[in-house]
Amino acid sequence: MLRLSSNDPGFAEAFARVVADRRESAVDVAADVAAILQDVRERGDAALGELTAKFDGHDLDQSGWQVDAETCRKAFGDLDPTLRSALELAAERIRAYHAAQLPEDRDYTDAAGVRLGATWRAVDAAGLYVPGGRAAYPSSMLMNAIPAKVAGVERLVVVTPTPKGEVNPLVLAAAHLAGVDEVWRVGGAHAVAALAYGTERISPVDVITGPGNAWVAEAKRQLYGVVGIDMVAGPSEILVIADAQNEPRKIAADLLSQAEHDPTSQSILITDDAAFADAVEQAVETELTALHTQATARASWETNGVIIDVASFAEAPALANALAAEHVEIATDDPEALMKQIRHAGSVFLGRMTPEAVGDYVAGPNHVLPTGRRARFSSGLSVLDFMKRTSFIQLDSAALEAIGPAAVALADAEGLPAHARSISVRLGQ
Ligand SMILES: NC(=O)c1ccc[n+]([C@@H]2O[C@H](COP(=O)([O-])OP(=O)(O)OC[C@H]3O[C@@H](n4cnc5c(N)ncnc54)[C@H](O)[C@@H]3O)[C@@H](O)[C@H]2O)c1
Ligand SMILES: N[C@H](CO)Cc1c[nH]c[nH+]1
Numbered sequence: 001m002l003r004l005s006s007n008d009p010g011f012a013e014a015f016a017r018v019v020a021d022r023r024e025s026a027v028d029v030a031a032d033v034a035a036i037l038q039d040v041r042e043r044g045d046a047a048l049g050e051l052t053a054k055f056d057g058h059d060l061d062q063s064g065w066q067v068d069a070e071t072c073r074k075a076f077g078d079l080d081p082t083l084r085s086a087l088e089l090a091a092e093r094i095r096a097y098h099a100a101q102l103p104e105d106r107d108y109t110d111a112a113g114v115r116l117g118a119t120w121r122a123v124d125a126a127g128l129y130v131p132g133g134r135a136a137y138p139s140s141m142l143m144n145a146i147p148a149k150v151a152g153v154e155r156l157v158v159v160t161p162t163p164k165g166e167v168n169p170l171v172l173a174a175a176h177l178a179g180v181d182e183v184w185r186v187g188g189a190h191a192v193a194a195l196a197y198g199t200e201r202i203s204p205v206d207v208i209t210g211p212g213n214a215w216v217a218e219a220k221r222q223l224y225g226v227v228g229i230d231m232v233a234g235p236s237e238i239l240v241i242a243d244a245q246n247e248p249r250k251i252a253a254d255l256l257s258q259a260e261h262d263p264t265s266q267s268i269l270i271t272d273d274a275a276f277a278d279a280v281e282q283a284v285e286t287e288l289t290a291l292h293t294q295a296t297a298r299a300s301w302e303t304n305g306v307i308i309d310v311a312s313f314a315e316a317p318a319l320a321n322a323l324a325a326e327h328v329e330i331a332t333d334d335p336e337a338l339m340k341q342i343r344h345a346g347s348v349f350l351g352r353m354t355p356e357a358v359g360d361y362v363a364g365p366n367h368v369l370p371t372g373r374r375a376r377f378s379s380g381l382s383v384l385d386f387m388k389r390t391s392f393i394q395l396d397s398a399a400l401e402a403i404g405p406a407a408v409a410l411a412d413a414e415g416l417p418a419h420a421r422s423i424s425v426r427l428g429q
């Protein structure tokens with residue numbers, strides 16, 4: 001864990017190093033991933049089977065490549081009632097939030113008499129990555145599948161690893177609840193490759209969404225263009241901006257909530273009170289001992305944790321914008337004032353009673369969010385990631401008379417006479 005103070009003479013350089021390190025390629029997996037993608041492209045299911053045996057420790061021919069719909073339905077039926085209600089509440093809130101994102105088609109005639117518009121259509125097939133290496137993620141099943149359903153995608157294909165061949169029943173129950181069509185028991189970069197290229201068993205998809213570790217995130221990044229991707233959603237990150245009015249143990253718990261995801265996860269605290277910073281540092285130690293995910297959270301906190309004390313919160317927005325973190329929690333008296341100045345963040349959590357973890361499960365907005373400073377140019381997963389827009393144009397002869405000559409002039413200037421001709425022949429020239 002790194003302690004920094006904005007009063008220190010070397011602060012600017014030290015903070016610049018923190019910003020430069022905010023990439024999941026803290027482990028550089030690009031070359032390994034490129035080799036895996038090529039292997040799956042060339043050898044299909046044979047490669048997928050071998051890589052699953054190597055990384056997840058089971059033989060797909062023995063354990064089964066796919067989980068059928070009846071098994072998912074039964075997993076849902078067998079759920080403990082409390083867990084079923086929790087899953088249903090999460091699903092309802094996620095559905096309601098995403099339904100409001102559905103875009104409207106446009107169709108109008110402008111002043112020149114030209115009819116213009118755009119229609120939104122869903123992709124035919126979506127590949128949904130549901131992580132499952134260190135922990136199982138039924139919540140990510142809902143966060144991927146519900147927006148895809150709302151968008152109107154016809155084929156929803158889930159890939160999810162089942163380490164040692166063990167399937168998590170809540171993940172299957174969530175697949176049933178969300179209306180997923182196929183569940184394949186493969187994970188990692190190889191599963192993403194299978195979705196993009198297709199294999200003997202898995203038909204390719206048009207868009208791949210969802211979160212994952214460094215290998216999954218890098219595979220999506222490299223496959224962009226072969227398929228659509230939502231954005232790069234890698235190991236989780238949290239930036240907490242908190243004043244001394246908070247209880248240190250609560251802020252410590254918030255920092256560890258993301259540290260426990262992955263040893264390469266990143267948790268940062270900005271505070272305006274050095275004594276509070278000390279107290280949170282101590283509280284993290286106490287909280288860590290209570291977690292069964294302690295080893296991962298400790299590795300993450302020790303390697304990537306940062307506590308920055310600033311002279312005033314007026315310094316915080318610039319630091320937050322440079323970090324462009326996946327999650328930003330603002331636990332101060334006037335969170336709104338700081339939020340207005342934060343331009344780059346995946347999602348912002350306002351006030352002392354809004355822990356980031358509530359957004360991971362039940363708030364409604366999507367928890368699949370850009371990491372590695374990509375909130376500078378990407379947004380969280382939405383219904384629009386499963387849709388694309390087609391524009392349309394219609395002219396009558398009066399409209400063509402109005403705007404056609406300008407097009408002819410531009411086509412001539414570009415040295416493209418056939419373009420000019422296709423317009424001028426209709427203008428009677
Ligand atoms: N940004 C977001 O929106 C968001 C949301 C939820 C979860 N997450 C992140 O998802 C990740 C989940 O990670 P996870 O590991 O538990 O599950 P995962 O499913 O993402 O990855 C597990 C798979 O990685 C592959 N793998 C592991 N080691 C490998 C190696 N050395 N070489 C090649 N492949 C290897 C294996 O196939 C394994 O099945 C965490 O980093 C978490 O922070 C991010
Ligand atoms: N915090 C993760 C996004 O970075 C989402 C998640 C799912 N389950 C728990 N947390």
Ligand SMILES: [Zn+2]
Nearest residue numbers: 236257258360
């Ligand atoms: Zn989380």
